[in-house]
Amino acid sequence: MSAALEAQDVSVRAGGKLLLDRVSLTIVPGECVAIVGPNGAGKTTLLRTLAGELPPLTGTLRIKGKDLRLYPARELSLHRAVLSQHVSVSFPFTVAEVVGMGAGNSSGRWLDRLVEEKLAEVDMSEFAGRLITTLSGGEQQRAHLARVLVQLACGHTAEGPGVLLLDEPTSNLDLSHQLALFSIAKRSAALGVAVVAVLHDLNLSAVFADRIVVMNKSRMVTEGPAHKTITAELLRDVFKVETEVGAPPPGGMPFVLPHNMRRAT
Amino acid sequence: MSIAGIGIATSVSPRRRRPAFFFVVALCSILLAVLTVAIVTGAAGIPLHRLAAAFGLSSGDAATIERDRLILWSIRLPRIAMAFIVGALLSVAGAMMQGLFRNPLADPGLVGVSGGGALAAAATIVLSDKLLIPASITPPFGLLPIAAFFGSLISTTMLYRLSTREGRTSVATFLLAGLAIGALANAAIGFLIFVADDRQLRDVTFWMLGSLAGGTWLKVATLLPFLLLVIVAGQYIARGLDLFVLGEAEAFHSGIEVERLKRIGIVVVAAAVGAAVSVSGVVGFVGIVIPHLLRLFIGPGHRLLLPSSMLLGGALLLAADTFARTLVAPAELPIGVVTALVGAPFFLILLLKQRGRIGL
Numbered sequence: 001m002s003a004a005l006e007a008q009d010v011s012v013r014a015g016g017k018l019l020l021d022r023v024s025l026t027i028v029p030g031e032c033v034a035i036v037g038p039n040g041a042g043k044t045t046l047l048r049t050l051a052g053e054l055p056p057l058t059g060t061l062r063i064k065g066k067d068l069r070l071y072p073a074r075e076l077s078l079h080r081a082v083l084s085q086h087v088s089v090s091f092p093f094t095v096a097e098v099v100g101m102g103a104g105n106s107s108g109r110w111l112d113r114l115v116e117e118k119l120a121e122v123d124m125s126e127f128a129g130r131l132i133t134t135l136s137g138g139e140q141q142r143a144h145l146a147r148v149l150v151q152l153a154c155g156h157t158a159e160g161p162g163v164l165l166l167d168e169p170t171s172n173l174d175l176s177h178q179l180a181l182f183s184i185a186k187r188s189a190a191l192g193v194a195v196v197a198v199l200h201d202l203n204l205s206a207v208f209a210d211r212i213v214v215m216n217k218s219r220m221v222t223e224g225p226a227h228k229t230i231t232a233e234l235l236r237d238v239f240k241v242e243t244e245v246g247a248p249p250p251g252g253m254p255f256v257l258p259h260n261m262r263r264a265t
Numbered sequence: 266m267s268i269a270g271i272g273i274a275t276s277v278s279p280r281r282r283r284p285a286f287f288f289v290v291a292l293c294s295i296l297l298a299v300l301t302v303a304i305v306t307g308a309a310g311i312p313l314h315r316l317a318a319a320f321g322l323s324s325g326d327a328a329t330i331e332r333d334r335l336i337l338w339s340i341r342l343p344r345i346a347m348a349f350i351v352g353a354l355l356s357v358a359g360a361m362m363q364g365l366f367r368n369p370l371a372d373p374g375l376v377g378v379s380g381g382g383a384l385a386a387a388a389t390i391v392l393s394d395k396l397l398i399p400a401s402i403t404p405p406f407g408l409l410p411i412a413a414f415f416g417s418l419i420s421t422t423m424l425y426r427l428s429t430r431e432g433r434t435s436v437a438t439f440l441l442a443g444l445a446i447g448a449l450a451n452a453a454i455g456f457l458i459f460v461a462d463d464r465q466l467r468d469v470t471f472w473m474l475g476s477l478a479g480g481t482w483l484k485v486a487t488l489l490p491f492l493l494l495v496i497v498a499g500q501y502i503a504r505g506l507d508l509f510v511l512g513e514a515e516a517f518h519s520g521i522e523v524e525r526l527k528r529i530g531i532v533v534v535a536a537a538v539g540a541a542v543s544v545s546g547v548v549g550f551v552g553i554v555i556p557h558l559l560r561l562f563i564g565p566g567h568r569l570l571l572p573s574s575m576l577l578g579g580a581l582l583l584a585a586d587t588f589a590r591t592l593v594a595p596a597e598l599p600i601g602v603v604t605a606l607v608g609a610p611f612f613l614i615l616l617l618k619q620r621g622r623i624g625l
Contacts, residue, residue: 048514051518052517053514053517053518072522073517073520073521073522073523074520074521074522075520076520077518077519077520078520080518081518082514082515082518084512084514084515084518087511087512087515088512089510089511090367090368090369090510091363091364091367091369091510091560091565092560092564092565093507093510093564093565093566094564097507097564097566098511101507101508101511101519102519104504104508104519104520104521105504105520151518151519
């Protein structure tokens with residue numbers, strides 16, 4: 001199967017600082033990938049670069065085989081959708097209006113129906129008429145997730161399954177909505193969408209992702225399935241934490257508990 | 266796509282959709298009422314029962330009709346048309362700027378955009394004699410509108426550059442940078458006043474205070490192409506401005522050519538403000554009061570907000586101007602003073618309400 005998203009030797013420089021150092025990554029349709037790493041490792045930069053937001057200094061980026069720079073913004077939006085970490089809306093749009101913005105310039109009755117469907121998916125149906133400026137952080141994050149899902153659905157209809165990029169999508173969510181988000185992402189992946197998420201929680205990453213990409217100091221340190229990447233050595237070298245990695249039966253999925261952690265020297 | 270959802274479609278955003286049509290009708294009624302009052306009142310009044318005759322629709326005393334007609338066509342109507350268009354331009358420019366800067370506190374007069382236009386206009390008045398620009402390349406409406414447009418364009422672009430970093434606009438930087446640009450423009454105008462002769466001084470002072478007196482059909486004709494540009498471009502970028510409210514990065518993610526939208530938006534704002542400033546001087550706060558009031562009723566969607574802003578902005582500036590020219594008749598209050606008296610307290614209330622949210 002051809003790659004949904006391909007980065008080859010991508011470096012990004014901003015303000016005289018190298019933010020990404022020769023990162024190469026290939027993601028196939030239907031795959032769920034988690035990007036993890038300590039603060040300032042370049043996770044968000046990598047995601048924004050994959051989104052086409054930051055132009056790479058060197059290297060090439062391709063979505064569905066075509067160079068990212070060759071996509072006009074409108075066409076690109078049909079192939080990839082992005083959920084940013086913080087979106088603040090300074091005008092009193094209703095939740096339904098914000099979610100409908102996922103369709104860009106298009107509108108119509110079909111859109112109203114799609115908006116309702118996606119609001120239901122993120123458990124926000126009763127918020128449709130509320131003003132987005134009056135919602136809590138977590139509720140806003142779910143509303144924006146619904147907006148991104150509308151965009152993804154519009155793209156799917158027009159161009160087939162695309163790429164979904166999520167920047168710390170669970171940062172404001174309670175536990176039950178975190179799990180709901182992952183099941184939404186998994187369902188999209190089952191339809192052929194390539195999902196990439198920046199995550200902080202290693203355990204959730206291990207459960208969610210088919211593959212984990214570990215970033216540290218602007219470089220990609222390693223990548224692979226959870227049981228190969230989340231190891232005691234990695235936690236010590238990258239995250240500066242001394243701990244043991246367990247594996248609950250029966251899946252053998254690795255887990256780390258904070259109870260026996262201490263900072264590595 | 267599917268059309269099966271017709272039955273439930275309207276239930277998604279009942280808040281906004283149903284009132285839209287009635288709202289436009291209501292705005293037009295307001296405009297009509299203001300228009301009638303503006304026509305019949307003034308230093309030389311034309312009572313309602315003589316109005317039809319003045320428009321040539323009924324007969325009456327020939328001398329009275331002749332006098333009414335003269336007042337109506339060469340003094341009152343051009344001034345009314347100008348007041349309406351200036352109000353419409355300033356108010357829609359405010360609405361666009363607020364979308365473009367993602368900031369409900371943006372107003373062309375407040376943040377130096379009008380100041381840039383007024384400076385360019387003042388420079389044209391004072392320096393045009395000295396520069397000896399040949400009359401053959403001067404357009405019939407004079408250099409003022411063009412100079413004011415470029416002055417506004419430069420100050421808007423500067424403001425954008427100063428207050429936006431990596432696609433995020435800081436509200437505090439925005440207001441302070443606008444203040445600085447306005448102060449700089451004022452200082453430069455002060456210098457121009459210093460070197461101006463008596464006649465130029467009078468003309469420059471006119472720009473500082475703002476006035477709709479001296480409206481002519483030529484000035485109205487000068488404004489029309491700008492008005493048309495703003496209407497067309499406004500509808501063209503309306504949806505983009507909606508998405509822009511989410512942030513520059515999000516607008517790009519959603520398929521908006523962000524740089525192009527910004528360029529069009531800045532040029533259109535500068536054109537609207539420059540045109541308004543060139544005929545009326547600096548009239549502040551129209552652009553902040555009107556869009557804010559409208560958002561309370563019809564929401565912030567720009568497709569409806571922009572044209573509604575033009576209707577209500579035109580109507581309210583017309584009302585303010587009628588007030589300004591009748592309150593102390595036969596003298597006139599400067600229109601800029603009237604709008605500031607109403608608008609400045611309004612702005613303060615808005616600022617206090619927003620204080621927690623924007624981190625000031």
